[in-house]
Amino acid sequence: xxxxxxxxxxxxxxxxxxxxxxxxxxxxxxxxxxxxxxxxxxxxxxxxxxxxxxxxxxxxxxxxxxxxxxxxxxxxxxxxxxxxxxxxxxxxxxxxxxxxxxxxxxxxxxxxxxxxxxxxxxxxxxxxxxxxxxxxxxxxxxxxxxxxxxxxxxxxxxxxxxxxxxxxxxxxxxxxxxxxxxxxxxxxxxxxxxxxxxxxxxxxxxxxxxxxxxxxxxxxxxxxxxxxxxxxxxxxxxxxxxxxxxxxxxxxxx
Numbered sequence: 001x002x003x004x005x006x007x008x009x010x011x012x013x014x015x016x017x018x019x020x021x022x023x024x025x026x027x028x029x030x031x032x033x034x035x036x037x038x039x040x041x042x043x044x045x046x047x048x049x050x051x052x053x054x055x056x057x058x059x060x061x062x063x064x065x066x067x068x069x070x071x072x073x074x075x076x077x078x079x080x081x082x083x084x085x086x087x088x089x090x091x092x093x094x095x096x097x098x099x100x101x102x103x104x105x106x107x108x109x110x111x112x113x114x115x116x117x118x119x120x121x122x123x124x125x126x127x128x129x130x131x132x133x134x135x136x137x138x139x140x141x142x143x144x145x146x147x148x149x150x151x152x153x154x155x156x157x158x159x160x161x162x163x164x165x166x167x168x169x170x171x172x173x174x175x176x177x178x179x180x181x182x183x184x185x186x187x188x189x190x191x192x193x194x195x196x197x198x199x200x201x202x203x204x205x206x207x208x209x210x211x212x213x214x215x216x217x218x219x220x221x222x223x224x225x226x227x228x229x230x231x232x233x234x235x236x237x238x239x240x241x242x243x244x245x246x247x248x249x250x251x252x253x254x
Contacts, residue, residue, distance in 0.1 A: 041155040043190045044181065046210065048161070050141045050194055053208045057137040064129050071122045075115065082111045144194050152190070160184060166222055 051057055086108050094101035149157050158181055165176035191210050199207045 041153070042188060043149065043152075043154045043157045044160050044184045044188050045145060045157055045194060046161075046189070046191045046214070047138075047141065047159045049210050049213060050145075050191060050198075051134065051137050053195055053210065053213070054137050054141060054198060055202055055204060056140070057133060060133045061130075064126060064133065068122075068126050075119055075122075078111075078115050082108065082115065085111065141194065141198075144197055145190075148190055148193055148197060154190075157190070158184075172221075 089104040089108065092100075092104070094104055145157055148154075160181040161179050165172040167173065195210060196207055
């Protein structure tokens with residue numbers, strides 16, 4: 001009788017095992033089906049390259065650099081004029097303390113002060129405009145990244161740096177070690193898709209090849225020991241700033 005009672009129990013366990021297997025298979029099939037629309041959930045972009053190669057950024061940076069060059073030429077001309085005026089007054093050999101000497105000193109000092117003020121105004125303008133250009137370009141690039149990510153069912157997009165260190169440059173090595181993203185599969189990089197979309201929206205036929213540009217920058221970075229390593233900020237990472245206005249400074253008067 002005891003032997004007969006074991007048979008239903010064994011059969012029950014076998015049935016439960018089969019049922020569990022069927023449920024597991026069904027769950028696995030459901031999970032696989034749910035995952036089908038999402039080929040991948042994470043992507044990466046080179047935000048610096050996207051900004052540098054944005055048509056609006058290129059155009060506005062060129063305009064700003066032209067402004068800076070124009071101001072630089074203007075200030076150099078004014079510095080030369082001040083130096084010539086100072087030499088003329090010096091050649092007069094005016095006696096210190098006399099009204100004529102005091103007037104000459106006041107004239108040159110006023111010219112230098114005005115020039116220094118104008119140089120600082122121009123420098124602030126270049127820095128402010130450069131910041132605005134970066135901000136507006138970055139916002140537009142982020143919008144395009146979001147559009148592409150939503151269409152491709154991407155859950156997260158990370159930025160990375162195309163930064164290779166020069167072993168002889170401590171700053172370069174330090175910057176390389178600070179990178180957050182150490183490695184990624186090339187198939188996760190959607191940078192080219194983003195730049196393609198940006199150029200297509202503007203009907204621009206010639207689209208930059210980001211891989212080729214990165215390769216050029218990589219070769220240049222490794223080949224140049226004296227190259228200054230860019231900081232990890234929005235307006236660096238290879239992003240060109242406008243020319244430095246009045247960088248040489250003034251100092252004609254003594």
